[in-house]
Amino acid sequence: RLWRSLHELLNRKHITRYDLLMHIGALKKEAGRDFGLVRISLPNPQEPVNENTFHFSLDRERLRRTLLREGRDLLRSNMQAASPETVWESYLLLTRREQAFKDLKGSLSIRPIWHQLEKRIEAHIFVSFLAFCLHTTLRNLARGRAAGLTSEAILEKLSSMQMIDVHLPTTDGRHIVMSRYTQPEKDVSLLLAQLGLSPPEQPPPKIYASGQIGL
Structure with a gap:
């Protein structure tokens, strides 16, 4: 795209140096690092824009070095005594930690809660960690x-699957509570089968004495 745009500028008639510089600046921003692969010669002030004052060429040596580095990562670390494998594993561990915080704040929507009691703080941390473990397990399962x-x-x-409680009063004043989940739709059933999962058995009903639960 950069190369084609430069040719379009070269073939444009009656373009001023100011307009040319504005277009070059926009192309530089759009191309990013690829802009450095092209050598561009621009006209001096007061010079007209033509093929003699405005021309460009591909920096083949720089392109060759870029292709050699393509698909490779360069890590800079102060772990001088560690092996390259250890440095790389430490870097991957760091990225997983960062992703964990993103999951907790993003997809899991675990907002800050200002607890005062120590046991509630520990419970909140445990529930957050449990949710993250389930989230990670699901991601790894989907990957395979x-x-x-x-x-x-x-x-x-x-x-789309919902859990509901059905309350049934009895003639002797007690209440039967049946916890039931809604049956999955066809596309959800296909997804569960693809993941190798299946809904659990419906839980058995529970019987409560009168006044034991609130309706």
């Missing part, structure tokens, strides 16, 4: 069985 699906997309699809 449903490539292309993110854990967020799977959770959004599974959210």
